[in-house]
Amino acid sequence: MWFALYLVLALPLLWLAYLELKSLRRRRVLNKFKGPKVLPVVGNAHQLGRTPPEILGQMFEWWYQHDKDNFRYWIGYYPNLMVTRTKYFEFILSSQTLISKAEVYSLMQPWLGLGLLTSTGSKWHKHRKMITPSFHFNVLQDFHEVMNEKSTKFIKHLKNVSGGGSIFDFQEQAHFLTLDIICETAMGVSINAMENQDSELVQAFKDMCYNIKVRTFSSWKRNPTLYQFASDYPAYCKTLKTLQDFTHDVIEKRLNAHKEGTVLASHGDEFSRKKMVFLDTLLSATVDGRPLTSQELYEEVSTFIFAGHDTTTSAISFALYLVSRHQDEQRKLFEEQREVMGDSGLDREATFQEISEMKYLDLFIKEAQRVYPSVPFVGRYTEKDYVIDGDLVPKGTTLHMGIFMLGYDDRVFKEPHKFRPQRFEEEKPGPFEYVPFSAGPRNCIGQKFALLEIKTVVSKIIRHFEVLPALDELASKDGYIRTTLGLPPTEKRKRDLQQHKYDPILLVAMSLKSENGIYLRLKERF
Numbered sequence: 001m002w003f004a005l006y007l008v009l010a011l012p013l014l015w016l017a018y019l020e021l022k023s024l025r026r027r028r029v030l031n032k033f034k035g036p037k038v039l040p041v042v043g044n045a046h047q048l049g050r051t052p053p054e055i056l057g058q059m060f061e062w063w064y065q066h067d068k069d070n071f072r073y074w075i076g077y078y079p080n081l082m083v084t085r086t087k088y089f090e091f092i093l094s095s096q097t098l099i100s101k102a103e104v105y106s107l108m109q110p111w112l113g114l115g116l117l118t119s120t121g122s123k124w125h126k127h128r129k130m131i132t133p134s135f136h137f138n139v140l141q142d143f144h145e146v147m148n149e150k151s152t153k154f155i156k157h158l159k160n161v162s163g164g165g166s167i168f169d170f171q172e173q174a175h176f177l178t179l180d181i182i183c184e185t186a187m188g189v190s191i192n193a194m195e196n197q198d199s200e201l202v203q204a205f206k207d208m209c210y211n212i213k214v215r216t217f218s219s220w221k222r223n224p225t226l227y228q229f230a231s232d233y234p235a236y237c238k239t240l241k242t243l244q245d246f247t248h249d250v251i252e253k254r255l256n257a258h259k260e261g262t263v264l265a266s267h268g269d270e271f272s273r274k275k276m277v278f279l280d281t282l283l284s285a286t287v288d289g290r291p292l293t294s295q296e297l298y299e300e301v302s303t304f305i306f307a308g309h310d311t312t313t314s315a316i317s318f319a320l321y322l323v324s325r326h327q328d329e330q331r332k333l334f335e336e337q338r339e340v341m342g343d344s345g346l347d348r349e350a351t352f353q354e355i356s357e358m359k360y361l362d363l364f365i366k367e368a369q370r371v372y373p374s375v376p377f378v379g380r381y382t383e384k385d386y387v388i389d390g391d392l393v394p395k396g397t398t399l400h401m402g403i404f405m406l407g408y409d410d411r412v413f414k415e416p417h418k419f420r421p422q423r424f425e426e427e428k429p430g431p432f433e434y435v436p437f438s439a440g441p442r443n444c445i446g447q448k449f450a451l452l453e454i455k456t457v458v459s460k461i462i463r464h465f466e467v468l469p470a471l472d473e474l475a476s477k478d479g480y481i482r483t484t485l486g487l488p489p490t491e492k493r494k495r496d497l498q499q500h501k502y503d504p505i506l507l508v509a510m511s512l513k514s515e516n517g518i519y520l521r522l523k524e525r526f
């Protein structure tokens with residue numbers, strides 16, 4: 001009896017001793033890196049902050065305190081290295097072997113399976129090669145028609161939402177638009193999210209993105225076994241099933257249409273487009289000389305949908321936010337629209353060629369991605385020891401590539417809090433100093449698609465509306481943004497007290513979001 005009691009009491013201690021011993025070498029090696037003081041058992045978990053915006057603020061503070069260099073921190077026994085040194089970016093992003101993703105990506109696996117974003121090793125290599133032609137120039141032109149068609153609808157939708165100059169949450173509306181674009185281009189189906197905002201399917205996409213955000217920041221909900229006991233678990237399963245059923249159903253119908261040879265013909269309302277969609281290229285592709293299995297098709301289509309709409313929602317929303325706050329920039333953008341489209345062509349759809357002629361818009365989006373990168377961090381996991389820039393990085397370390405910090409590094413970008421698109425014309429950053437779409441073999445496969453979509457939507461909105469801040473007094477008078485990340489910590493705290501309720505509160509849950517929405521006003525130009 002006593003023995004059993006001692007054993008029960010001793011087990012947790014033995015377990016901790018085992019973890020301590022196991023991480024001894026990693027601790028010794030990683031202690032050579034700068035970083036906050038580490039406590040036994042918890043590591044630095046107690047310093048991280050309680051809310052997602054607080055965690056982001058803490059990461060920037062540590063970065064500032066450690067000479068804007070890499071720094072390490074521990075979450076319990078899990079070692080993390082925040083990577084902000086360019087040499088590290090170069091090594092990691094160029095590596096053909098350091099391609100395994102951080103543990104947080106596994107939160108997406110029940111939905112996305114092992115698609116291009118989450119897979120590794122030979123599966124990733126083969127699928128990457130197979131999917132690359134899906135973003136060929138000709139295919140993009142087809143996709144552009146969809147982008148134009150949906151953004152024309154979006155303009156009408158915005159006229160209703162913003163009627164009478166009312167203040168509204170643009171981020172919420174942008175999500176419906178990007179969903180419509182991605183479902184049509186990925187699968188050839190119109191889900192009409194803009195009109196059916198409350199439908200089960202549209203709600204399921206929204207809920208799944210929200211679920212990923214919540215679980216990213218909850219140490220116990222991140223664990224798949226423990227999560228089964230959470231009160232929101234049944235709702236999560238229902239959401240997951242809605243998304244899985246929808247995608248499987250579309251794939252099956254498209255597969256049958258392919259077999260019958262009717263897919264490229266006008267065919268009822270579901271497959272009414274004559275254009276090739278992403279799913280069509282997958283259906284005619286092979287891996288190891290065989291067609292893709294239905295699970296593989298599911299994984300890649302779902303990945304395309306997730307990666308292709310969550311990111312562009314962020315990019316379009318923050319771009320429009322910046323347009324609203326920087327009226328001088330808006331004037332330059334509008335002037336360019338008049339030059340490229342002609343005064344009488346402001347309300348027509350821009351061609352592929354015309355979008356490529358909008359040079360100032362290109363600079364503007366580049367600068368928007370510097371200050372508000374849609375994917376602020378990219379996570380990798382070391383499956384073995386690596387020597388990077390002369391430092392030993394031990395096996396089992398999670399690497400967070402701080403794309404966000406790069407944009408606020410004043411050694412590369414002078415006056416980083418000043419929003420100045422021309423800077424990209426005057427001085428080009430080095431190849432690993434500015435990487436919003438990542439770089440190297442695992443870079444964003446959808447980069448061209450994304451830029452085309454963002455430009456098509458932003459160009460159309462500024463031609464139809466004068467974009468205004470939620471309140472006139474919030475317009476920037478000196479070109480500086482109101483975001484305080486990257487400022488010296490004492491100054492940041494002082495400025496944070498002056499934040500307005502309509503200033504975005506930033507958080508990162510895979511992509512960059514504003515916790516309190518992105519509020520602005522629109523005034524119709526004609």
Ligand code: HEM
Pocket residue numbers: 101116117118128303304307308309311312315373374375378379436437438441442443444445446447449450
């Ligand atoms: C502003 C928009 C976007 C940004 C900033 C962005 C950025 C990124 C970044 C940084 C990565 C690397 C992620 C990592 O290594 O973990 C990535 C990967 C990826 N992106 Fe994007 N992305 C955007 C839009 C898109 C779109 C529209 C699509 C599809 C239509 C897409 C599909 C993908 C896929 C499939 C991967 C995984 C590639 C691989 O691992 O081989 N992205 N993206």
